[in-house]
Structure formats: C-alpha cells, structure tokens
Amino acid sequence: xxxxxxxxxxxxxxxxxxxxxxxxxxxxxxxxxxxxxxxxxxxxxxxxxxxxxxxxxxxxxxxxxxxxxxxxxxxx
Amino acid sequence: xxxxxxxxxxxxxxxxxxxxxxxxxxxxxxxxxxxxxxxxxxxxxxxxxxxxxxxxxxxxxxxxxxxxxxxxxxxxxxxxxxxxxxxxxxxxxxxxxxxxxxxxxxxxxxxxxxxxxxxxxxxxxxxxxxxxx
Numbered sequence: 001x002x003x004x005x006x007x008x009x010x011x012x013x014x015x016x017x018x019x020x021x022x023x024x025x026x027x028x029x030x031x032x033x034x035x036x037x038x039x040x041x042x043x044x045x046x047x048x049x050x051x052x053x054x055x056x057x058x059x060x061x062x063x064x065x066x067x068x069x070x071x072x073x074x075x076x
Numbered sequence: 077x078x079x080x081x082x083x084x085x086x087x088x089x090x091x092x093x094x095x096x097x098x099x100x101x102x103x104x105x106x107x108x109x110x111x112x113x114x115x116x117x118x119x120x121x122x123x124x125x126x127x128x129x130x131x132x133x134x135x136x137x138x139x140x141x142x143x144x145x146x147x148x149x150x151x152x153x154x155x156x157x158x159x160x161x162x163x164x165x166x167x168x169x170x171x172x173x174x175x176x177x178x179x180x181x182x183x184x185x186x187x188x189x190x191x192x193x194x195x196x197x198x199x200x201x202x203x204x205x206x207x208x209x
Contacts, residue, residue: 002207032145035078048146 005046008068012041014059029058079137086129094122134156164190 015021017071023037030037030051040055047055056063098118102110167186174183 006128017162031144032147033078035081045147051146061142 005043006069006072007067008043008070009040011037011055014061014066018059025053026058028053029035052066078148079133082133083130083178084131084139087126090122090125090129093125118201130186 011026015023015026023036023041027037030068031054032047032051036045036051040047044076053063056066059066066069098114101114110184167190171183171186174180176188
C-alpha cells in the first residue's frame with residue numbers, strides 16, 4: 001500500500017479566502033485539470049514543484065504559505 | 077471524472093467488445109485459423125468504436141475539455157510498467173513456443189524483438205541521463 005505523503009496544504013482554505021475561488025478556476029490558472037486540484041486538496045496527490053509554485057502564484061502568496069512538510073510524527 | 081479518465085473507460089469498453097467479438101469468432105473456427113480480413117475487421121471495428129466513444133465523451137464533457145496534466149502523465153507512466161510487463165511475458169511465451177515447436181522464424185522474431193526493445197530503452201535512458209547531467 002502506498003505510504004501517505006507528509007506534504008500538507010492549505011489550498012481549500014486559500015480558495016475560500018480568494019472569494020471562494022472554484023477548483024475549476026484555480027485549475028485554469030495553474031494549467032491542470034479540476035480533478036488534480038481536488039486530489040491535491042485531499043492530499044491524495046503530491047504536485048510537482050512547478051505546479052506547487054504555480055498554485056502559490058495563483059494566490060499571490062509564498063509557496064510555504066500553501067504547502068508544508070511537517071516533521072515525521074507531526075500533523076498525522 | 078476527468079476527460080482522460082472517461083477516455084480510458086471508452087478505450088477499455090471498445091477493447092472488451094473487440095476482444096469478446098473476435099474471441100467468440102475464434103472459438104468457432106479455432107485459434108490456429110485466421111485471416112487478414114478477420115484481423116483487419118477487428119482492428120477497424122475497435123477504431124470505429126473508440127472514435128464514436130470519444131466523440132460522445134467530448135460532446136458531453138464540460139470544463140476541462142481534453143486537457144491532460146502531470147497527474148495523467150504520472151498515471152500513464154506507472155501503468156505503462158504493468159502493460160510492458162504483460163507484453164514482455166507474452167513475447168517470452170512466444171519465444172518459448174517457437175523454440176519448442178521448432179518454429180525458428182517465430183522464435184527469432186520474439187528474441188530480436190525483446191532485445192531490440194530493451195536496447196532501445198537503454199539508449200533512451202543513456203540519452204536522458206546525459207541530458208540531465
């Protein structure tokens with residue numbers, strides 16, 4: 001079974017603060033499918049570094065405001 | 077469901093129909109018998125089914141259209157390994173069959189096909205490693 005990723009994100013929260021931006025609108029800005037955004041939000045898919053930067057750019061925040069990688073044992 | 081995923085379902089369904097139809101025909105006439113028209117009909121039938129299916133999916137899909145992204149490519153890469161493994165097992169089976177039956181043309185096609193494909197992969201890997209070094 002695939003080990004769950006420790007990568008965490010605030011994409012859903014940031015969409016809310018961006019005027020409830022839809023997954024489709026964010027996907028359009030980033031250049032991925034809506035399903036990929038949904039998978040990232042549910043931590044089912046770890047995006048590439050470039051996509052992670054593009055997501056941060058879409059919200060006009062640093063990448064560390066969107067993604068975090070807590071030490072092992074934390075945030076589980 | 078993304079366009080790509082719907083497309084996979086269409087391809088799977090078209091393949092199942094093609095294999096079932098052609099397979100039933102083979103049950104009647106035997107695996108050792110065949111014809112160019114039979115194989116051609118199966119391939120053309122598959123292409124037509126897939127094209128109709130994709131047309132329906134494209135007409136009923138909203139939003140993403142036929143966009144594919146890194147997640148689709150990652151799924152492709154992972155599943156290619158499964159497909160490659162299955163194909164290699166079949167070719168090894170053909171090689172064994174050719175050697176046992178003394179059909180050396182068949183055995184040699186399988187042998188050189190296996191090594192040729194592996195060599196092509198190695199060359200591609202060397203090129204990619206060089207490009208990324």
